[in-house]
Amino acid sequence: MKQVKKAAIPLDLAGLGSAEGDSKSWRVQVELPAAIGTEDMAVPAGETLDLQVLAVAISEGVSISASGQARTQGECVRCLELVEKDIDFSLSRVYYYPDELAHLLNEVSGDSSMYAELDEVYQVCPDSRVDLEPLLIDAIVPQIPYSVLCSPDCPGLCPDCGIAxxxxxxxxxxxxxxxxxxxxxxxxxxxxxxxx
Ligand SMILES: [Zn+2]
Ligand SMILES: [Zn+2]
Incomplete structure (x- = not known):
């Protein structure tokens, strides 16, 4: 098993029992080390997110749910004005214990469709931390509009002088x-x- 890289947004699971069904719910503030989003619109790096977190111990690892709000920033594709949009997100993912994950990855090799969510980023680190960054990416990116517009009927720029x-x-x-x-x-x- 590869050594897991350092968690970008570590979440400490201290206090969570290891018996199946043990759970812990708490609020946590995390600062984004890198922007999360698409090329057109993203939650900027350095932004602090207020998250509601629920961790539940299961036999293969820990199920983590995180929900919150974030302000995304982008540029209107028609008039290039700054666009800000608040989004709500909520997502759960299973973080596997390393040996469990290695076992599962080995088992499904060749049939990745069954375990699309199996990824080394979703893993409980030996120091009983998990990296929240991949979960936040998976939670936030789908909420970002495909086409960023300041308003649905933005008239764009004047083709002659470029004014909005x-x-x-x-x-x-x-x-x-x-x-x-x-x-x-x-x-x-x-x-x-x-x-x-
Ligand atoms: Zn516009
Ligand atoms: Zn003009």
């Missing part, structure tokens, strides 16, 4: 009339005024 149309004057546009028609332009503008 949401902040431009109503009807923002640029006259692009062939000079040969400029004599007629005055007439069109008068028509427009009448209709306004």
């Amino acid at each position: 149309l949401a902040h431009a004057e109503a009807g923002h546009h640029h006259e692009k009339i062939d000079p040969r028609w400029s004599a007629l332009k005055g007439i069109f503008d008068q028509e427009g005024d009448k209709n306004a």
Whole structure:
């Protein structure tokens, strides 16, 4: 069995009994060492998350549930404005004891579909800690919108001058009339005024 790398977001399970069914529920604050999200939108690194955690001892390891809220930041794909969105997340994962995990991984080699969640990152470390980072990634990333928009009907940027149309004057546009028609332009503008 490979040595597990140092937990990015360690969660101490001290106080949790090892008998099946023993459980412990508590609140914990964790600071993210790295951003969690997609290229378009993420919870920034350094953010502190307030988590409600439930740990339940099972025969193969410990089932960990974590839920909380996080503020994601991204950029509107149309107008490039900063977009902030609060998301709620909640997820449970089984963290296996190392020998149990090695056994399971050995058993399912070739049939990974059955144990899609089997991963060395979900493992109880010898010092009875687990790494919450993979769980938070799995909990948060699916909540991030596929297409980041400041509002569902964001008009985007003006193709001519690049201004965000949401902040431009109503009807923002640029006259692009062939000079040969400029004599007629005055007439069109008068028509427009009448209709306004
Ligand atoms: Zn926008
Ligand atoms: Zn413009």
